[in-house]
Amino acid sequence: MWEKKPILFLILAVLAILVGTTVTMILPFATVNTEADRIDAVKPYNALQLAGRDVYIREGCNNCHTQTVRPLIADVLRYGDYSKSGEFVYDRPHLWGSRRTGPDLARVGGKYPDEWHYQHLRNPTDIVPRSNMPAYTFLEKNLIDPPYTRKKMEILGFPCTEAEIQGLNGKTEMDSLVAYLQKLGSDIPWREATQTTVVGELTNPFLDDSTVLPEGQKLYLDNCAACHGKNLMGTIAADIHDLDMPDAGLFETIYDGFPEAGMPSFAALGPQRIWKIVNFVKSQKKH
Amino acid sequence: MKTTEYNYDIVRSFVNWSILWGVVAVLVGVLISFQLVLPDLNIAPYLTYGRLRPLHTNAGIFGWGIGSFFAMYYYMVQRLCRRPVWSEGLAKFQLWFFNATIIAAAITLLLGFNTSKEYHELEWPIDIMVVILWVVFSINIIMTVIKRKEEQMYISLWFMMGSLIGVAILYVVNGAEIPVSLFKSYSAYAGTNDANVQWWYGHNAVAMVLTLPPLAVFYYFLPKATGVPIYSHRLSIIAFWGIVFMYLWTGAHHLLWTPVPDWVQTLAMAFSLMLIAPSWGSVFNGYLSMGGQWHQMRDNYLVKFLIMGITFYGLQTLQGPSQAVRSFSSFIHYTEWVPGHVHMGTMGWVSMVLFAAIYYMTPKIYGRELYSIPLANFHFWLVLIGQLVYSVSMWIAGVLQGSMWHAMNADGSLSFSFMETLIEMYPYWWIRAFSGIIYLTGILVFIYNIYMTARNRQPALSAAATKA
Numbered sequence: 001m002w003e004k005k006p007i008l009f010l011i012l013a014v015l016a017i018l019v020g021t022t023v024t025m026i027l028p029f030a031t032v033n034t035e036a037d038r039i040d041a042v043k044p045y046n047a048l049q050l051a052g053r054d055v056y057i058r059e060g061c062n063n064c065h066t067q068t069v070r071p072l073i074a075d076v077l078r079y080g081d082y083s084k085s086g087e088f089v090y091d092r093p094h095l096w097g098s099r100r101t102g103p104d105l106a107r108v109g110g111k112y113p114d115e116w117h118y119q120h121l122r123n124p125t126d127i128v129p130r131s132n133m134p135a136y137t138f139l140e141k142n143l144i145d146p147p148y149t150r151k152k153m154e155i156l157g158f159p160c161t162e163a164e165i166q167g168l169n170g171k172t173e174m175d176s177l178v179a180y181l182q183k184l185g186s187d188i189p190w191r192e193a194t195q196t197t198v199v200g201e202l203t204n205p206f207l208d209d210s211t212v213l214p215e216g217q218k219l220y221l222d223n224c225a226a227c228h229g230k231n232l233m234g235t236i237a238a239d240i241h242d243l244d245m246p247d248a249g250l251f252e253t254i255y256d257g258f259p260e261a262g263m264p265s266f267a268a269l270g271p272q273r274i275w276k277i278v279n280f281v282k283s284q285k286k287h
Numbered sequence: 288m289k290t291t292e293y294n295y296d297i298v299r300s301f302v303n304w305s306i307l308w309g310v311v312a313v314l315v316g317v318l319i320s321f322q323l324v325l326p327d328l329n330i331a332p333y334l335t336y337g338r339l340r341p342l343h344t345n346a347g348i349f350g351w352g353i354g355s356f357f358a359m360y361y362y363m364v365q366r367l368c369r370r371p372v373w374s375e376g377l378a379k380f381q382l383w384f385f386n387a388t389i390i391a392a393a394i395t396l397l398l399g400f401n402t403s404k405e406y407h408e409l410e411w412p413i414d415i416m417v418v419i420l421w422v423v424f425s426i427n428i429i430m431t432v433i434k435r436k437e438e439q440m441y442i443s444l445w446f447m448m449g450s451l452i453g454v455a456i457l458y459v460v461n462g463a464e465i466p467v468s469l470f471k472s473y474s475a476y477a478g479t480n481d482a483n484v485q486w487w488y489g490h491n492a493v494a495m496v497l498t499l500p501p502l503a504v505f506y507y508f509l510p511k512a513t514g515v516p517i518y519s520h521r522l523s524i525i526a527f528w529g530i531v532f533m534y535l536w537t538g539a540h541h542l543l544w545t546p547v548p549d550w551v552q553t554l555a556m557a558f559s560l561m562l563i564a565p566s567w568g569s570v571f572n573g574y575l576s577m578g579g580q581w582h583q584m585r586d587n588y589l590v591k592f593l594i595m596g597i598t599f600y601g602l603q604t605l606q607g608p609s610q611a612v613r614s615f616s617s618f619i620h621y622t623e624w625v626p627g628h629v630h631m632g633t634m635g636w637v638s639m640v641l642f643a644a645i646y647y648m649t650p651k652i653y654g655r656e657l658y659s660i661p662l663a664n665f666h667f668w669l670v671l672i673g674q675l676v677y678s679v680s681m682w683i684a685g686v687l688q689g690s691m692w693h694a695m696n697a698d699g700s701l702s703f704s705f706m707e708t709l710i711e712m713y714p715y716w717w718i719r720a721f722s723g724i725i726y727l728t729g730i731l732v733f734i735y736n737i738y739m740t741a742r743n744r745q746p747a748l749s750a751a752a753t754k755a
Contacts, residue, residue, distance in 0.1 A: 059399065133326065
């Protein structure tokens with residue numbers, strides 16, 4: 001039979017290949033990226049963000065960073081609300097990645113102030129001491145090409161005004177990459193949705209307990225020093241070395257973050273560790 | 288008696304070039320493994336991890352893997368069809384076009400021209416070169432089969448032809464893109480659809496490039512090396528149709544817990560488990576073919592490579608399906624476990640079989656005995672140890688990383704920050720980098736052995752012996 005007929009054999013092989021292909025690859029097109037999973041709040045990239053996304057692709061950031069938060073407790077606590085299909089309808093190509101050598105970036109938008117990203121991209125170890133991410137200083141020397149970006153926006157069919165294109169003049173690739181990172185995952189108001197309200201009176205379980213100070217200091221250095229400075233004198237964020245704030249207020253600020261000033265929520269650290277940071281910060285008050 | 292004039296020139300050239308690209312792949316692999324522990328080794332913009340890693344995978348899969356499959360397909364198709372290759376001109380064109388494509392790929396990847404899709408990073412002009420290359424190759428092989436002088440088509444020919452058609456379908460569909468300029472394009476698919484198409488491609492590239500061709504090689508060269516026929520022709524036929532039918536359903540196991548529709552993920556999980564059957568069909572076939580021949584594992588270096596290779600294939604096709612189960616995936620996906628798995632397949636299974644085939648073909652295509660069998664044995668142990676150290680260290684690292692990512696405190700918070708988990712990886716990354724050096728040393732021993740065989744001035748075997 002077919003073991004002597006190569007053409008017939010090839011036709012049968014193609015048919016065998018097409019069954020699974022049709023069911024699992026072609027059929028999903030009927031529902032995915034349709035009204036069924038549309039999210040109105042999700043907007044296309046603007047010109048600067050799109051240029052930044054292409055820098056992200058060119059530099060192969062997706063080799064170390066994923067962009068999908070899984071509906072798993074640890075993923076959601078670490079990165080934020082799990083990813084929804086409708087959030088990716090403008091992504092050509094998708095950048096979900098397959099390996100987390102670095103953290104997931106699906107919800108990095110709004111997590112840090114812009115200045116944090118600039119310093120981090122210039123030299124990652126300035127912000128995160130033992131990071132193994134390469135420095136991307138050279139992105140500050142390369143300028144965005146406005147007419148080329150206009151062409152890209154037209155091909156993708158994203159709305160864009162001439163003023164927006166003119167605004168790209170003088171912008172660097174670094175500017176565009178930061179703009180892109182700040183948009184990631186921030187179209188839907190997930191931060192507000194996950195905000196927790198503390199019920200009842202907040203009492204510091206470690207009041208006057210100086211034994212937790214070394215741990216508090218370590219937690220401060222790992223989580224706060226990048227923006228508030230090793231000696232609390234402030235760099236990207238405010239000077240807090242002489243902070244005059246009640247324990248409960250400081251706890252709430254750390255727990256909920258201060259979005260207006262670009263400070264993320266540190267609720268994922270858990271109340272125990274946040275109280276230790278509170279103790280450490282308060283212990284640095286000199287008068 | 289009239290003997291057939293086989294064209295071995297083309298086989299020889301493809302062997303040589305594929306080895307060269309293989310060295311590039313391993314060298315770049317070693318470099319990027321050191322970059323993970325010593326970030327100062329990143330030389331921006333051209334030699335950063337983000338640009339080098341696609342070069343490592345492309346040189347390995349397309350330069351070394353497909354390059355040597357070209358050599359072996361041309362060798363096997365001529366022997367199995369008892370006739371010279373259908374078109375010598377096309378084959379020569381293919382050789383030079385292959386190298387032009389790989390060089391163009393290497394340069395553009397370092398310049399940052401890439402689509403970002405894993406194992407399909409090349410931008411559209413080079414995509415077109417790959418398609419031309421594959422069409423030329425497929426026509427030449429299929430025409431040789433159609434015009435064959437041997438009535439039966441041995442199972443290796445099936446696996447070969449299956450891979451030709453499979454790669455063609457996958458590559459063209461996943462490559463659909465809208466060009467913006469000569470070296471920039473956007474995918475024809477968006478978001479979740481793009482991810483699903485990409486991993487339909489990505490996982491089936493494993494089937495069509497890293498499973499069917501090495502199985503074709505295994506089914507041909509194992510009986511050649513041992514001198515006894517394959518245990519069951521029927522079993523190999525079942526394995527073939529099982530793989531060709533079931534693999535295509537499994538791509539979404541790379542996308543468990545993502546926004547891809549749940550039913551697609553579940554089907555992928557189920558078919559991944561079912562794939563154990565046809566995969567192990569080939570493993571058993573290999574083992575049972577060794578009935579009464581196990582002493583050859585001691586005496587015959589070719590058998591060592593082949594049986595060790597099929598053993599890693601067996602382990603790979605048990606580990607793979609286990610990773611495709613939702614619960615286990617949630618634990619090890621995105622961790623170092625996965626590179627450990629992948630490298631058992633590429634450095635253990637595929638490369639072991641390729642080494643065996645090249646060792647077997649070298650005396651035939653050069654007309655001389657192999658320069659040194661002790662060196663071939665040394666090569667075997669170096670690559671085996673290098674690969675085991677790589678995979679085992681990454682599996683341990685992956686379990687550690689997964690545990691730390693998921694660890695929780697009593698107050699419901701995460702136990703470790705991301706950086707605390709990353710710092711724990713450094714010792715394992717050092718071990719992995721050194722395992723790469725061991726593997727690289729093995730490759731250099733291999734090249735020395737082949738080179739000394741090729742340049743050896745002792746008289747060639749008689750022409751009749753070569754063509755027997």
